[in-house]
Amino acid sequence: MCRKEVEEPLKVVRHVLERLDLSLNETKTHIVDATQASFNFLGFTIQMSRGAKTGKPYPNVRPADKSLKSIKARLTELTGRNLTPIPLSDLVGSVNRSLRGWANYFHYRNSSAAMSKVRQHAEACSLRYPVFLKCPGDQPVEGWPASMPEYNAPL
Numbered sequence: 001m002c003r004k005e006v007e008e009p010l011k012v013v014r015h016v017l018e019r020l021d022l023s024l025n026e027t028k029t030h031i032v033d034a035t036q037a038s039f040n041f042l043g044f045t046i047q048m049s050r051g052a053k054t055g056k057p058y059p060n061v062r063p064a065d066k067s068l069k070s071i072k073a074r075l076t077e078l079t080g081r082n083l084t085p086i087p088l089s090d091l092v093g094s095v096n097r098s099l100r101g102w103a104n105y106f107h108y109r110n111s112s113a114a115m116s117k118v119r120q121h122a123e124a125c126s127l128r129y130p131v132f133l134k135c136p137g138d139q140p141v142e143g144w145p146a147s148m149p150e151y152n153a154p155l
Contacts, residue, residue, distance in 0.1 A: 079125040
């Protein structure tokens with residue numbers, strides 16, 4: 001993000017990429033005034049906003065809507081009814097790996113609202129399982145959300 005002139009930094013980026021035998025994709029590369037419009041970059045939506053208390057401008061960086069849809073679709077896929085024959089501990093492990101990877105990448109700057117939406121979706125998806133599967137023995141399933149202790153109780 002540049003405050004004024006954009007041609008000089010763009011020229012430097014092109015030069016560095018040429019030395020690495022890379023090039024900018026000219027159809028995807030465009031110049032945006034971040035104070036007027038938001039743009040998506042590497043899964044994030046970036047726009048300039050003003051602070052509520054001070055009114056000072058700051059770069060508002062948050063996960064893009066497409067990234068939220070992607071992780072929600074992945075969670076729905078990992079907790080689908082067609083996977084009920086798979087042991088619950090394996091399903092919880094795969095959901096945890098997906099969530100951990102997504103959260104490690106997107107846990108940056110203004111992401112708490114997006115993280116909350118993903119957490120709510122993950123909990124809603126996990127609520128399906130006590131109906132279809134029973135925990136083996138009297139032991140709670142490792143990795144099961146602690147916010148739902150009623151489902152960790154022996155059946």
